Amino acid sequence: xxxxxxxxxxxxxxxxxxxxxxxxxxxxxxxxxxxxxxxxxxxxxxxxxxxxxxxxxxxxxxxxxxxxxxxxxxxxxxxxxxxxxxxxxxxxxxxxxxxxxxxxxxxxxxxxxxxxxxxxxxxxxxxxxxxxxxxxxxxxxxxxxxxxxxxxxxxxxxxxxxxxxxxxxxxxxxxxxxxxxxxxxxxxxxxxxxxxxxxxxxxxxxxxxxxxxxxxxxxxxxxxxxxxxxxxxxxxxxxxxxxxxxxxxxxxxxxxxxxxxxxxxxxxxxxxxxxxxxxxxxxxxxxxxxxxxxxxxxxx
Amino acid sequence: xxxxxxxxxxxxxxxxxxxxxxxxxxxxxxxxxxxxxxxxxxxxxxxxxxxxxxxxxxxxxxxxxxxxxxxxxxxxxxxxxxxxxxxxxxxxxxxxxxxxxxxxxxxxxxxxxxxxxxxxxxxxxxxxxxxxxxxxxxxxxxxxxxxxxxxxxxxxxxxxxxxxxxxxxxxxxxxxxxxxxxxxxxxxxxxxxxxxxxxxxxxxxxxxxxxxxxxxxxxxxxxxxxxxxxxxxxxxxxxxxxxxxxxxxxxxxxxxxxxxxxxxxxxxxxxxxx
Numbered sequence: 001x002x003x004x005x006x007x008x009x010x011x012x013x014x015x016x017x018x019x020x021x022x023x024x025x026x027x028x029x030x031x032x033x034x035x036x037x038x039x040x041x042x043x044x045x046x047x048x049x050x051x052x053x054x055x056x057x058x059x060x061x062x063x064x065x066x067x068x069x070x071x072x073x074x075x076x077x078x079x080x081x082x083x084x085x086x087x088x089x090x091x092x093x094x095x096x097x098x099x100x101x102x103x104x105x106x107x108x109x110x111x112x113x114x115x116x117x118x119x120x121x122x123x124x125x126x127x128x129x130x131x132x133x134x135x136x137x138x139x140x141x142x143x144x145x146x147x148x149x150x151x152x153x154x155x156x157x158x159x160x161x162x163x164x165x166x167x168x169x170x171x172x173x174x175x176x177x178x179x180x181x182x183x184x185x186x187x188x189x190x191x192x193x194x195x196x197x198x199x200x201x202x203x204x205x206x207x208x209x210x211x212x213x214x215x216x217x218x219x220x221x222x223x224x225x226x227x228x229x230x231x232x233x234x235x236x237x238x239x240x241x242x243x244x245x246x247x248x249x250x251x252x253x254x255x256x257x258x259x260x261x262x263x264x265x266x267x268x269x270x271x272x273x274x275x276x277x278x279x280x281x282x283x284x285x286x287x288x289x290x291x292x293x294x295x296x297x298x299x300x
Numbered sequence: 301x302x303x304x305x306x307x308x309x310x311x312x313x314x315x316x317x318x319x320x321x322x323x324x325x326x327x328x329x330x331x332x333x334x335x336x337x338x339x340x341x342x343x344x345x346x347x348x349x350x351x352x353x354x355x356x357x358x359x360x361x362x363x364x365x366x367x368x369x370x371x372x373x374x375x376x377x378x379x380x381x382x383x384x385x386x387x388x389x390x391x392x393x394x395x396x397x398x399x400x401x402x403x404x405x406x407x408x409x410x411x412x413x414x415x416x417x418x419x420x421x422x423x424x425x426x427x428x429x430x431x432x433x434x435x436x437x438x439x440x441x442x443x444x445x446x447x448x449x450x451x452x453x454x455x456x457x458x459x460x461x462x463x464x465x466x467x468x469x470x471x472x473x474x475x476x477x478x479x480x481x482x483x484x485x486x487x488x489x490x491x492x493x494x495x496x497x498x499x500x501x502x503x504x505x506x507x508x509x510x511x512x513x514x515x516x517x518x519x520x521x522x523x524x525x526x527x528x529x530x531x532x533x534x535x536x537x538x539x540x541x542x543x544x545x546x547x548x549x550x551x552x553x554x555x556x557x558x559x560x561x562x563x564x565x566x567x568x569x570x571x572x573x574x
Contacts, residue, residue: 029380030388033373037395037452040445044410045402051413103315106308115312125554126319131511132529133543133550137322139532140329140540147325147332173322176315234403237513241529251405258412258518271413274406282401 048278051271069272078253078273085233085250086280088164092171093228097221099172100179107180108187120184123177130174135241138170162243170238175228182227186220186295223291230284233277250277323544330541342541349538355527361439362523363509366447367502370455373448375498378459379490382468396456399449404514411446412519437521446515451508455501462497466490496560503557507550 052070054063072078107119141148142161149155160166190213198208214221236251245252250273256262257270330342346352381389399407418431434442468490475485491498513525522530528546532539 027380027385027388029376030385030392033377033392034395036373037398037449041398041402041407041449044407044414046410047413047417048406048410051410102311106311110308119312121555121559122319125551128507128511128550128554131513132525132532133511133547136528136532136540136543137326137547139536140543141322141325145536147328148321173319176318234405236403236405237517237525237529240513240517241532251403254405254409255518258409270409274409277403277406278401281403281406285397285401 048271048274051268052275054268056267069268070275072269073272073276077248078250078269081248081250081253082273082276084164084248088167088171088247088249089229089232092168092175092232093225095168096172096175096179096228097225100176100224101183101217101221103176104180104183104187108184119180123180126177127174127181130235131237132241134170134173135238138166138173139242142166142169162246164247167239167243167247170242171232171235175232178228178231179224182224183217183220186217190216219291220295223288223295226284226288226291230281230288233280233284323547326540326544330537330544333537342537343545345535345538346542346545349531349535351522351527351530352542355522355524358439358522359510359524362443362447363506365439365441365444366451366509367505369444370448370451370505371498371501374452374455374459374501375491375494376486378456378463379468379486382463383472393456396452398452400453404450404512405518407446407449408515408518411442411515415442415519435519440519440521442519443516443521443523447505447509447512450512450515451501451505454504454508458501458504459494459497462494462500466493499560500557503553507553510546510550 053065053067055066055068056063074082103119107116110116138146138161140146142154142159143149144155144161146161149159149161161169194212194216195208198212203211234251236255239247239249239252240255245256254270254273254277257273262269331340332338333341377392381392402410415431415435418428434440434445471489471493472485475489476482480489509523511525512523513529516523517526517529524546528539528542531542
């Protein structure tokens with residue numbers, strides 16, 4: 001109590017000192033966080049980077065630096081898996097974008113506040129719902145002995161859940177809600193004056209969308225598409241629980257390689273594949289962040 | 301206008317169908333077993349199945365430890381950044397976003413490489429004991445380390461939003477001039493004002509840990525999600541029943557969060573207007 005009083009009494013000189021002390025203690029409080037990240041994140045990340053460029057000679061046990069792992073990770077089955085992952089992520093992200101936009105628009109333009117809250121809350125929940133339970137729910141629905149498969153005789157019509165398109169159907173379950181969440185703020189930012197102005201100038205609904213709404217939405221749509229791509233690209237649990245290895249995906253290959261299923265001399269190929277993934281994810285972020293900043297301009 | 305409404309209801313109905321059918325079908329799948337008629341066996345068997353209680357307990361313990369560690373690291377740092385050292389703020393933001401660039405599967409590839417150093421290089425050093433302790437199957441602390449890293453982006457966002465809504469500096473100065481010490485000002489003045497953000501961060505972390513599969517499975521531990529997966533191979537009905545239940549629990553958690561978040565959002569909005 002007294003200390004505080006004397007400090008306020010000798011205000012100007014003490015204030016500077018106090019501020020300096022506060023800065024120092026501020027830095028001190030951040031140190032544990034930075035140290036923790038350096039250990040728990042930095043060491044594994046560096047180990048991955050280092051391992052991706054080293055091979056161990058089986059005979060001598062000596063390690064040497066080489067790009068052989070990276071080359072191997074871009075060949076044969078590994079390349080197929082990488083391409084498969086990119087294709088699956090791109091297709092499901094594109095479909096989710098196309099489906100998410102009308103859904104979000106239907107919610108935004110409805111005058112019912114309850115509907116809006118319900119859909120947005122449900123989207124927040126569903127967007128976080130991936131993993132093993134999702135895979136099992138779909139196996140029970142559309143798998144070989146799933147309820148819908150049995151009752152509608154889908155197997156006879158060529159349906160197979162454990163395939164590329166099966167995975168797309170499952171991925172949409174968390175990608176479409178993610179798209180709704182990403183695009184809703186942008187749709188809210190579309191002023192009704194713009195539509196009215198377009199109508200007064202004789203534009204049809206199609207022309208309004210083609211020349212006004214979509215160009216304004218483009219950065220948000222693209223940003224959302226990229227975000228969905230990244231989300232689908234990194235997904236592992238759903239695919240692992242559902243298809244095993246029926247569909248070649250890079251995440252499944254990494255898991256396989258970590259578990260020791262690799263050729264002699266390619267022990268570190270999992271790390272090289274991981275590095276490939278980090279590069280793709282980094283690219284996604286590098287595209288997403290500027291787009292997000294650009295789309296934020298219309299929301300002000 | 302009528303046409304517009306029709307179009308809107310068609311879109312909503314189709315979406316509702318797509319999102320509700322798998323859930324309904326899962327419930328039917330667990331209840332209506334071919335050859336046995338309608339039965340609730342799948343649900344009553346869950347509790348007595350091997351590994352259910354231990355894996356669920358492990359997941360909850362991991363979640364509690366992760367929440368404690370991530371909040372202990374993040375709250376002082378974020379509050380300190382508000383009070384002083386604003387130049388460090390972008391640094392912390394970048395550091396907390398880094399895990400977004402490294403997918404969990406790539407992260408776990410790095411972790412398993414590091415863990416292999418233990419037996420390969422460090423077996424004669426005291427560090428080796430640390431490595432063994434980290435991988436104790438009863439409570440694998442290495443998972444807590446990984447989950448804290450994976451939770452950083454969400455926790456950062458939640459706390460940042462919470463801190464934006466309150467004037468921490470004025471609060472602390474008011475508390476200090478009323479005679480409170482630093483710890484007292486932090487615990488009794490700042491933290492209660494961040495209750496919403498803390499709750500938000502904890503719920504998100506809890507949902508993350510309960511559903512996490514990738515890291516735990518590839519490091520060879522068996523928390524809840526991995527257990528569901530391992531049961532799935534032999535007992536289809538049971539695994540779907542557990543999935544349905546775990547979904548409902550996760551949703552209840554996230555819905556609580558959404559409702560709480562929504563309420564505080566409307567509260568601040570009306571406060572702004574008032």
